Amino acid sequence: MRFIASFLIALPALAHALSSPDGQLQVDVSVNAQQQLVYTVQRAGEPVLLPSRLGLVLAQGDYAHGVKLVSASKVKPHREQYTLAASKKRRVDVRANEQTFSVANAAGQPFSVTLRAFNDGLALRYTVPGAGRKQFQDELTSFAFPPDARAWLQPMSVAKTGWKRTNPSYEEHYQMDIPAGTPAPSHAGWVFPALFRSGANWVALTEAGMDGRFHASRLASDSTGGTYRIGLPEASEVNTHGHLLAQVDGPLTTPWRVLAIGPLKTVMESTLGTDLAAPAVAFDPAKLQPGPASWSWALLKDEGTVFEVQKRFIDHAADMHWPYTLVDADWDRKIGDAKMKELADYARAKGVGLLVWYNSSGAWNDTEYSPKSALLTPADRAREFARVKAIGIRGLKVDFFGGDGASMQAYYLDLLKETAAAGLLLNFHGATLPRGWSRTFPHLMTVEAVKGFEFATFTQEDQDAVVRHAAMLPFARNLFDPMDFTPVVFHDIPNIQRATRNGFELAESVLFLSGIQHYAETPEGMATVPADVKGFLRELPRRWDEVRFLAGEPGRFVVLARRAGTQWFVAGLNADDTPREVPLDLAWLGRRRGELITDGAGPREFASGRLAAPAATVTLAPHGGFVARFR
Template sequence: MTRFVPIVLAFAVPAAVAAPFAAPLASPDRHLSVDVRVTPAGTLEYAVQRDGKPVILPSALGLVLEGADLASGLTLAQASPVRAVADDYELAAGKKRRIGYRANEQVVTVRNAKGQTMDVAFRVSNDGVAFRYVVADAGLPLKTFVSEATSFAFARDAKAWLQPVAVAQVGWGRANPSYEEHYQRGIPVGTPSPMAGWVFPALFRTGDTWVALTETGMDGSWHASRLAARSEGGVYRLGTPMAPEVADAPMGNALLASARGTLTSPWRVAAIGSLGTLVESTLGTDLAAPAIAFDRAKAVPGHASWSWALLKDDATEFDTQKRFIDYAADMGWNYTLVDAEWDKRIGYERMAALARYAQSKRIGLLAWYNSSGNWNDVPFTPKSKLLTHAQRKAEFARIAGMGIKGIKVDFFNGDGQSMIRYYVDILDDAAAAGLLVNFHGATLPRGWARTYPNLMTAEAVRGFEYTTFEQKDQDAVPAHAAMLPFTRNLFDPMDFTPMVFGDIPKIRRVTRNGFELAESVLFLSGIQHYAEIPEGMAKAPPYVKAFLRTLPRSWDDVRFVAGDPGRHAVIARKAGSAWYVAGFNGTDEDATLDLDLAFLAGRSGQLITDGAGERDFAQGTLAGGRQKIVVKARGGFVARFE
C-alpha cells in the first residue's frame, strides 16, 4: 500500500485563527470519514472508512486537461477550513417530500509543476461521501477534458451488483446505449464488463458495508460517466462515453467536457452504510442543483393509463385513446399517454380534440416525441422537431396551446457532453412552456428531478416493454425487478411502466399478481405509467381497484424494512398519516421474510397478497411490530396502515 503524506485539515474554531487538525474529514455523526493525501509520487488519493474500517481503499483523484496535467506531479497548495453544509428542499415526487441534507465540506487545492491549480471539494454526510473537481485557473482560458484518474478501489473479497453498458449504436435502430441491460448479481469485484463498462448506480458490498456509486449535478457542461469495463484488482475507474455518443448538428458534437472560465465536474457520490441507509438516502438529489423556476401547480405527479404497453402501435388512434382516457378517469388517475405516430395516426387537430375531451374528464394528455436527428435509424414520428431552441419553442407552444400537459421524448444517443446538453435544453424549454417531461431510451437522470421539477420520470431501465417481446426477458423479471430498488431506482425516478394482472400477448407471464401490485409502491416514478389495459383491470377484485384508485401520487417518507438485492425487497412509504408497506419475492421459491415494523407497532394494516393461483389475489391483515410473512415464489404483497 502507498505510504501517504497527510494533508493537514483545518476545522473552523471560535479562536481568531483556525487550528490545524491532522485528521480525516468526518461526517456529522463521526461514523464516516475520508482521508485525502498527496502521495510521495505526487498523485492525489483518498480513502474512506466507516467506524474505523476501510470501505473504499486508497483511490486516485485527478484530471488531465489539454495543456494541464492535474493528475500527477502534484503538491498541496492549501486545505480550507471545514464548513458545515445545511440544505433543506422539497421534491414534488421522490422518496421524501421534505429533505434536510447535512454534511461537512472541505476543499483541497493542489498545484502541478507548471503552477496550475485544481480544487477538489469533499462532502461527508451521515450516509455517504461526495467530491467534485473545480478548475478555475485563469491561465487556462479554455479548459478541455482529456482524461480522468478518478477511481474507487475495493477489497478483493468485495462483491458487486452491476449493469453493463451496451456498445453505442448497436441494437434495434442503432438506439443503444440506453441503460437497458440486466444486472450481474453478487459478482466478485474485478469481474470485467461483458460490454463497454458498467452504469451508475453501481452497488457493492464490502464486509458489512454497502456502497452505491453514482454521480449527480449534470448541467450540460460535462459528459456523463460510467465505470470502465476493466477493474483489475477491484479498482474501478471512471470511464467516458464512446465516440458515437454525441448529438449532431445543430446541437454540436462535443463528446467530452470543456468550458471557458471555470470547469466544474458533477459530484461523484458514494452512498455508504447498511442496505437500509442506502435505500433511505437522498444523496442523488441532495447534491443536485436547486430547482429552476416552475409553476408548482403544474408539477403534478400522478398515475397514467397507456395503451402501447400491451396493444402496441395499432392502438394509437382516436377512439382507443378516448377509451384509455375514460379508463384513467374511472381509476381516478391523472394522465393518459398517447405514444408514437400520433401525429400521423391521429393528427394535430384531432389530438387537440382528444386533449379537450381529456380535460373534460380531468385527465391530462401526454404526447410522445422522437428526440432523434440522424444519430439512429428509428423512424417513428414526430421526429426532428426538437433539435433547436426555435423548433422546441414553436412545438411546445403549439401543443401547450392544444391542452397537452407533457411530453415523452424517446431514443437519445448516449452520454456525450453535447447530448447531455440536449437533455438540459429540452428540460429548460419544456419548463418555459409549462410542460412535464418523461425521457425514454435515455440516460440516468442524475438528480435532474430536483433541478427540473417538470421532469417527472425517465426510463433508463430494461422495463416492462422488453417482457412483451421475448420470453427470456419475461423470465428474468422477478430477479431483475428485485434489483431495481437498490440500484436504478435508488435516487432517480424510473419509468419501468409496471403492473399487468392479465395476459401479455404471445408471452407467458411468470410473476404473480401480488408481485405486479407491489411494483406500484416499490417503484418510484413522478408519473407511474401502468401497463394494464381496461380489460385486464376489469378482472381485478374491487378491493384491488380501490387500492389503486386511492394510492398516493407522491410520498412524504420512506423506511427500509427488508431486502436482498436481486432476491427480495420490502419497503414502507408514507403519505399523510398512512403507511404503505410493499414487498416482492424475486426467487423461484416461497420465502419467509422477517419484517421489522416496530414503527407501526399497535397498528393493523389491510393486506393484499397472492391467492392460491398465480392470477389470484387474497385479502388479510398485517400487524405492526416484528412480523414474519410468507411471500410466494415470484409473488408479493401490499399493506395499508391508516
C-alpha cells in the same frame, strides 16, 4: 482490523482527514510516493475504499501527476433543506462537513478538490480556476475496493448497437453478486448507479450536478484488482456535429462523484443522488401534479395509437381516478392535430390530461417514428410547444436519445429548461440516467433508463428474467432517480407466459418510484381484478413523504415502507423460486392493523387479510408479493 492497521503503516503520513457529522465516516487525503493525490474511506473503523486516485487531465494541463497539496480549508458545515415533487422523500434535510483541498500540479497550475462527508456517504468534485478555454481529456478518479468486495452492476451497452442503432439507453440486465473486478462484457463499461458490498458496508456510486456543460460518465470496463475508474462516453455519443467531452470557458467545475455508504438500510434510505443536484428552477405548482397514467402501447403496441383506442384509455384513466393518459408514437400521423384536440377536450372534461410522444433524434439513429427531429433547435421547440399547448397537451415523452457526450447532455438541458418555461411536464425515454435532474427540474416526472416492462413483452427470455431484474431495481436504478418501468399487469401478455404472480405486480406500484407511473394494464385486464385491488390503485398516494427499508437482498427480495401523510404503505416482492418468510419490525406503527393484499393460491389470484404491528411475518410466494395499507 489487523488488515487496515498494517495497510496504513505502509502509507506516507496522511495529510488530512475529514469526518461526517456523526463521526462514523472518515476520508483521508494524501499525496503518495508517486506524487499522486489519493484518498481512502473508512466507516466505523472498517475500510470501505483502499487508496484510490484523484485527478484530472485537461488539454491545458495534467492535474493528476506530480502534484502537491498546497493547503486545506477549514472544515465547514454544509446545511441545506429542499423539497422534491415526487421521490422517496418530500422534505429533505441535508447535513454534511465540507473541506476543499488546494493542489498544484508539476507545472505549478492550481486546482482544488472539494469533499463533502455526510452521515450516509461522500461526494467529491474538482475545480480548475482561471480564464480561457478548458478542454477535458481524462479523469483519474478511482474507487479501489478491498479484495473480498462484491458488485451488482449493469453493463453499459455499446453505442450505435441494438434496434435502429438506439443504444446506449441503460437497458441491460444486471450482473448480480459478482466479485469486484469482474471484467465488463464490453469496452463500454458499467452504468451508474453501481452497487457494491465492501465488508459490512454497502456503497452505491453515481454522479450528480449535471448542468449541460459536462459529459456524463460511467465506470470504465477495466477494474483489475477491484479498482474501478471513471469512464468516458464513446466517440459517437454526440448530438449531430456536437462535441464529446466537456469544453468550458472560464473555471471548470466537474459534476459530483457520489458514494452512498453504510449498512444496506442507510444506502436504501439515502437521498445523496438529489442532495448534490442544483436547486429547483421555477415551475407553476398548479401544473406540477404527479400521478398515474393509462397507456395503451405497453400491451397493444403501435396498433393501439388510434382515436377510438385512446378514447377508451381516457375512460380507463377516469375510471381509475388517474390524472393522465399517454398517447404514444405516430399520434401526429395516425390521429392528427384536429382529432388530438378532440381527445384532449374529451379528456379534460373527465379530469384527465393528455401526454404525447416525440422522437428526439436527428441523425444519431435510424428510427422512423414521428414526430421526429422536431425538437432539435430552439425555433423547432418553440413551434412544437406552442402546437401541443394549443391542442391542450399537458406534457411530452421524448424518446431515442444518442448517448452521454457533452453535446447530448446540452440537448437534454435545453429540453429541460425550455419545457419548464413552457409549463409542460417531461418524460425522457431511450435516455440517460437523470442523475438528480428531478430535483433541479421538478417537471421532469420520470425517465426510462431501464430495461423496462416493454422488454418483457417482446421475448419469453426477458419475461423470465424480469423477476430478478425487478427485485434489483430499487437497490440501484431507482435508488435516487424516478424510473419509468411501466409496471403492473394482472391479466394476459400477448404471446408471453407471465413469470410473476399478481401480488408481485401489485407490489411494484409501491416499490417503483416515478412522478408519473404509466401503468401497463388495459381496461379489460383491470376489470378482472377484485374491487379491493382496484380501489388500492385508485387511492394510492401520488407523493411520498418518507421511506423505510425493512428487508431485502439485491435481486432476491425487497420490502419497503412508504409514508404519505399519516398513512403507511408496506410492499414487498420475492424473486426466488421458493417461498420466503420475512419478519418485519413495524414498531413505529404502534399497534395499528394494516389491510393486506397478497397472492392467492394461483398466480392470477389475490388474497386479502390483515397485517398487525408492532411485529409481523409475511410469507412471500415464489415470484409473489404483497401490499399493506396502514391508515
